[in-house]
Amino acid sequence: MVAKDVLTEAEPKIPHVAGRRIIVCAGTGCKANGSEAVYEAFLESIAAAGAQVAVEFKSEGGDGEVSVTRSGCQGVCSQAPLVTILPDTVLYMRVQPSDVEEIVAKTLVAGQVVERLLYHLPDTGAACRGAKDIPFLNRQTHVVLREVGYLDPENLQEYLRLGGYEAARKAFLQMTPEGICIEVAQSGLRGRGGGGFPTGRKWEAARQRPNVKKYVICNADEGDPGAFMNCSVMEGNPHSVIEGLLIAARAIGADEAYVYIRAEYPLAVKRMKQAVADAEAAGFLGDNVFGSGLRVHCELKEGAGAFVCGEETAMIASVEGQRGMPRPKPPFPAYSGLWGKPTVINNVETLAQVTRIIRDGPAVFRQVGTPTAPGTKTFSITGHVANTGLIEVPLGTTLGEVVYGIGGGVTDDAGRLSKDGFKAVQIGGPSGGCLTPDHVNLPLDYDALRGVGAMVGSGGLVVMNQQTCIVSIARFFLDFTQRESCGKCVLCREGTRQMLALLDDIIAGRADATTLPLLESLAHAVQKGSLCGLGKTAPNPVLSTLRHFRPEYEAHIVQKRCPAGRCKALRKITINETKCIGCGACLHKCPVNAISGEKKKPHRINLVACIKCGACAEACKFAAVEGV
C-alpha cells in the first residue's frame, strides 16, 4: 500500500502562521454537533488568557500570533466536533465549549495534551495524539482532501498561498485547449460522479464542436443517501472546484459555467457563492480571465431537491428552467446540451482532481491508483463500522483495507467490534450493488466493481453487519429510487413501484413461488429498458443482493423466516415454558390480549392475534419471551 507515508509528505504547509493555529472543523457534521460554539469559546478564551498565551507563543520564536480558524470537514465525522492544533498536530475530538478553557490552559499554555479528548483505538483503547497516529487517517491518501480540514475555505488568500489558481492561470495563459485535453487524457482521469467515463475524451468531443457557444456545468447535486464527499470538498476547499471548472471551460472553449448545487447543502452553497464572488473580484472569473482576454462567467444554480437532476440531461433541463426530466441520449450533451449547445458536465471531485492534474502534471496523478483507474477517490463510509466518515484512497484499494484497515472493522448493533460480523457492503449508493466478505480482496475500481455487478458510483459505502436483513436493505434503497424517479418512463415509474410491492410481499410473508421469478424478470426489464441511468441502475440493489444472498430471500418466501430476525411480520414470538413462571406481567402488558395463561403456570401467545409489538418481551423479567 502506498498509503502509509503519504500523509506526512502531503501535510499541507500552512504559511504565515508562525504561531499556533487552532482549526475548528466547520463541516456539516461538526457544525451540527456544535462546533460554532466551540469556535466562539476559543476566541473568548484566548482573549481572556491574552498575555499568557502571547508569552507562550513568543517562546515558539514566531511572530506571536495565535489564530483560530474554521475549516472544512476533517473526515472523522463520527467524532464531531474536531479541533486540530498546529504545529503540535494534536487532534481533539468530541470537543464541547466547556472543554475549551482546559485546552487553552493545558495545550496552548503548558504544552500538555488533554488525554480524554484524544482519539482512542476501538480495539486496544490506546490514545492517539494526532492524525498521524490514527489508522483511519494515516492509511488514507489525501489528494482532493489534502487541504480540506486545514484550509480556511472562506479565505481566497490562503488558497492562493498554497498555489491556488496557478493551474487555471497556466491553462489560460500558457496552454492550448487541445493541450489541456491531452494532459487530462494522459492522466487517465475518469469521471468521479458515477459512470467513470474518461474525462479527457468527454472534453475532447466538446472541444471539437464548432459552435461558438459552449457551456460547462459542475455537477454538485450529490444526492445519494449517506454520501457527503462532494459536500465536504465544496465546504472545505471550494476554490479547488471553481479552478477545475475554469480549466474545463478553457479546455472546451466555454464562456459560461454553472454550478448545479444541492440546495440542501446550505453551507456548501454559501461557501461556493463566496468563492465565486472572490474569484470574480480577483479577476479569475469574468470578462478577462487572468488578463487573457477570454471571458468565463460562473453562476450557481440551486437544485430543487430532485435526485434525478444528478442525471446529465435532467440537470440540463433543470438549469433551463424546465421540469427536471431526462431526455433520450443521443444526442449527448457534449454535442447538444444546455440550450442545445455543446456542454460538458463534470462532478465536483472530478474538477478538483483536474486542478491538481494541471498543476502537478498527469504523471504525479498516475502515481497512485491502477493503470486503468489512476488517482484517488473519496468515499463516505457509514453503517456498522468502527470509524465512519469521509475517506480518500487510491482507486484499487481493496475492500478489506477500507472496511478493516481504515474503517477499523465491523461493529455489532451495540457498536462493539465484531470479528465475524461482516455481512455486506452497499457500494455506489442506491444505484450501486452489494459486496460480501468474499470480496475483501477485491480492488475498488470501476472495472472490477462492474464485474461483480456493483459500481463506484459517487462513492457511498454502507457497511452492514450480520444483524442486517438483506431484503429490507434492498427495499430501503429501492424505496429511495422509486420515490426519486421522475415519473417519465413507464419501466422506471411503474416498474420500480411494482418491484417495491413485490419486496413488501416478501417482507410481509405474502410472497409465493411466483414472486422471485417475477421480481427478477421485472428487474431485468427495468434495468434494460429504462430511459436514463436512474432507472437502469435502480434494480441493482435487488439484483446484486439476489446474486449474493438468494438463500436469505428464499428463507423469507419459503420458510416465512427472516434470518436476521428483522422482519416484524415474520417474527414468531413464543414463550419458553421452561423459563416462564406465570407472573402475568406480559399478559397485562399485551395491548391486544393475545397472551393467556393461569397464574404461576407458563403462559401462551395466540399468534393469530399477536401484533408483534414486543411489549411482552420488555415486560418479562425472565427472558422467557423469545423470537422478538
Add this chain to the structure above:
Amino acid sequence: MIKPAVVTIDGRDVAIEGERNLLELIRKAHVELPTFCYHSELSIYGACRLCLVDVEGRGIMGACSTPPEPGMRIKTSTAEIREIRRITIELLLANHDGHCPTCPKSDNCKLQALARRMGIETIRFKPRQKRVEVDNSSCSLTRDPNKCILCGDCVRVCTEIQGIGAINFAHRGSQAAVEPAFGKKLGDVECVNCGQCAAFCPTGVLTPKSEIPAVWRAFEDPRKKVVAQVAPAVRVALGECFGLPPGEEVTGRLVAALRAIGFAAVYDTSFTADLTVIEEGTEFLQRKTKGGKLPMFTSCCPAWVKFAEHNYPELLPNLSSCRSPQQMFGSLAKETLPQQLGVAKEDLVVVSIMPCTAKKFEARRPEFTHDGVADVDIVLTTQELARMIEEAGLDFKALEPDSLDMPFGFYTGAGVIFGASGGVSEAVLRFAAEALTGKPLAKVDFLQVRGEGGLREASVVIDGTTVKIAMVHGLANARHVAELVKAGKADYDVIEVMACPGGCIGGAGQPIAGNGLARKARTKGLYDADKRLPLHKSQDNLFVTQSYQEHLGPVGGERAHNLLHTHYHNRRPSDEGELQKHETPAEVRLQVKICAGTACLVRGAQKIAHAVRGYVEEHSLQNMVDVRMIFCSENCGNGPTVMVGDRVLPRCTVEEARQALDEELANHT
C-alpha cells in the same frame, strides 16, 4: 459504384433515405413497432419504452431516439424485447382504470390494441387503489386522470403545436400526473378548448365532452323542434367512422341519418359561412379603404379567439368582429325559424354538428345567449354524431342520400372550403375581388392561398390593390405571427388563423385519424366539393341575399351588426395590458406594486388591486401614488404580495394594503 448506406433490420437490408431515427426506418421496412409517445409532428420523448430494439454491439435502445447509422444490425423482436414490452404493457394496465366497455375510447384505444396485439391475458402486477376525481369543469373536454399512461403526447401537443401549455407534468415517481397548473381544473386555466390533446391521447383520458343525452332528451320532448346545422368539415370525415375512406363526401347520407334519428330540419353551416364571407369581406374592405385596424385577424375559430383574449388582448381590435358561421347560424335561426317552422323561440333547439370541441365553449359564451335563450343550444362533434347513428342502429353506408332543407341548406363552394386552412382567405378573396373591381371574377380559384404549411403567405393583386395574406394553423404559429404584429414587423392585410392542424378538417371532434394522410384527403374532399357545386362565390348565394332583404337589412348595417357581429374580452389576469417585470424605478411618487404572479393571483391579488385603485381614486391620490401590477415578486409561498413603498406585505389583505398605503403616504409627504 458506391454502396448505399443500409441498416440491417431483422436480416433485411434497408436503405437509409433521410430517416431521422430508427423508428421511421423500421416502419419504412413495414415493421410496425409499437409506441405511445412517438409522433412525427412532436418532439422525441422516449418515455413509453415500447419501440426498444436490439442494436448489435450496443444493446437495447429506443428506436425513436437513435439515429440510423450505416452498417447497424438491428433486431426488432427478440425474446428479451418481447418480454420487456409485455411487462411494460402489463405495468400500464395494472395502473390503468380498466373499465374498457364504458370508456368513450373503447373502440379506438391504443393501450387496448397493444395489449391485444401482445396477447396479454393476465396482469401479473398489483392494481392501483387510488382513484382520482374526473375533471368535468371544461365545457369542451372530459379529463379522466385514472386512464393516464403519462405518454406526454397531450403535454407536447399543447406546448409545441399550440404554444399554450395548459397542462403539464406534476409530482414525481409513481405520483407523477398530467394536470393543469396548481392542480386546478381544465375549465379554470388558459385552455382554449381546441381539444388537440384529446386528438393525440392514446387512451381515454381526454375526450370530447359528450352532449348526446341532451339531444335524445330534446327529441323526446313533444314541445321541442330540433334542427341541425352541419359544418363543412364534417361531411368529408364522418364516413371514416363507418369504414369509408377519409375525404369521401357523405353529405346526402349525413342528412338522411340526421332525419332518421329525429331532426325536424337539417341545414348547413356553409350557408352562414357564405354570410360570414360577405360580412367579413365588407369589414375588411372598410378597414383597408378607410384606414381601419390592420392586419385583420379572422374570428371564425373559437380556440384562436380565446387564445387571443388570454394572450394578446392588445390585438383584439384587430380581430374581425364577425361572429363565427356557427353563431351567425344560431342567431339567424333563432330570429327567423320559429315563425317559419311554427314553434316558440324557446322551443326551437339548434344543434350544431361540428368538427370541433371549442365550438362547445363558443356556444356557451354569454354574448350568444339572449333572455335565457342560447343561439346554439347543443354542439355535437363528428365523433358524437357517429355514435348517435350507431346507437340508432342505422346502416350508414346503405342510407339513401337526402337533401338539405331550405333556405339555410343552400350554400356555395366558398362556404364549403371554410373547413380547410386557407379556405376562409380564398372565399373572402372571391368576394373582395368582385367588390373591388365591380366585375365578375374570371377565375375563382386562388391556388396561392392553398397548401399544408402551418405558416403560409400569399400576395394577391386585385385591380391594382395588393392584398397580403398570412394563413396560419397551430396556435404556436399564431403566437409567432401575433408577436410579429405586435412588434410592427408583420406586413399583412389579413391573417387567417385556425387552431387545429390543417384547419377545421383536423379538428379534435373529427374521427381520430392517427396520421396526416387523412387530413390531406379531407382537405381534397372539400376542394372537390367546391368544384362539384354550381356556385363558388358567397355573393352568388341567393338565399343569403334574400336573408339580407328580409331579415338583416343592409350589409354592415345596424341590424346585421347586432345579429352577426360580436365583441371580445380581455382574459389576461391583469387588466392593464402587458405586465412589467419586477424592477424598482426611482420615482417620486409612492409606488404600490401588487404581484400578479400566478400564486398571488390565485390568492386574490386582483381583488386587492381593484380595491387599492378604487381607494386611490376615491381619495384623489392619483398624483401621489402609482398602483401597478408586477410579475413576479418571487415570494410565491407568501402571496398575495403587495409592496407599498419599501414595505413588503406578505399574505396581504385589502385592509392591510389600505392601512399601509395611509401610513406610507404620511411618511412620504
